[in-house]
Amino acid sequence: xxxxxxxxxxxxxxxxxxxxxxxxxxxxxxxxxxxxxxxxxxxxxxxxxxxxxxxxxxxxxxxxxxxxxxxxxxxxxxxxxxxxxxxxxxxxxxxxxxxxxxxxxxxxxxxxxxxxxxxxxxxxxxxxxxxxxxxxxxxxxxxxxxxxxxxxxxxxxxxxxxxxxxxxxxxxxxxxxxxxxxxxxxxxxxxxxxxxxxxxxxxxxxxxxxxxxxxxxxxx
Numbered sequence: 001x002x003x004x005x006x007x008x009x010x011x012x013x014x015x016x017x018x019x020x021x022x023x024x025x026x027x028x029x030x031x032x033x034x035x036x037x038x039x040x041x042x043x044x045x046x047x048x049x050x051x052x053x054x055x056x057x058x059x060x061x062x063x064x065x066x067x068x069x070x071x072x073x074x075x076x077x078x079x080x081x082x083x084x085x086x087x088x089x090x091x092x093x094x095x096x097x098x099x100x101x102x103x104x105x106x107x108x109x110x111x112x113x114x115x116x117x118x119x120x121x122x123x124x125x126x127x128x129x130x131x132x133x134x135x136x137x138x139x140x141x142x143x144x145x146x147x148x149x150x151x152x153x154x155x156x157x158x159x160x161x162x163x164x165x166x167x168x169x170x171x172x173x174x175x176x177x178x179x180x181x182x183x184x185x186x187x188x189x190x191x192x193x194x195x196x197x198x199x200x201x202x203x204x205x206x207x208x209x210x211x212x213x214x215x216x217x218x219x220x
């Protein structure tokens with residue numbers, strides 16, 4: 001099944017499976033793919049599936065829709081194409097193609113639910129060696145209905161949060177993990193201190209609070 005992988009500054013925010021004939025993209029909350037950013041129009045673009053083909057059409061957006069760096073009004077997408085709306089990049093992955101990013105934890109009303117993702121990549125990005133295999137880490141939910149649940153951090157990037165409210169990313173590096181704020185007005189905190197756009201190293205037992213949910217970083 002084809003999907004769109006949304007990222008900003010190289011950090012994956014979410015993955016959306018294209019399960020309908022018509023998938024809308026925009027800033028308004030009723031869209032299928034919601035990007036809460038002023039550079040994105042309320043109803044920015046639409047993705048239409050016709051057989052095995054996926055076509056993106058700009059809906060007269062203010063700042064336009066770009067495919068591989070070129071303005072596009074209506075265009076068929078090929079596997080690996082990069083759609084740009086505002087500062088966001090959305091990679092099109094055709095049916096059967098894989099990717100190397102972690103599933104996303106969506107925080108909503110004090111609960112955490114893990115979205116499905118593809119299997120781990122067989123090769124890590126440059127800079128990853130044997131040391132990374134020895135790292136075992138997870139995020140443990142400390143408040144809300146999902147208290148006690150652990151989600152393993154097994155891939156390169158895990159995004160946590162509630163789109164439009166607060167989103168943070170935990171990145172796996174060669175010698176450990178770092179966290180940074182990605183989007184949203186509500187800044188997450190690490191042990192009570194605000195997390196900004198610059199990556200901050202994580203240590204076993206660190207407490208993260210995001211969108212009203214408390215989580216603990218566990219590293220053994």
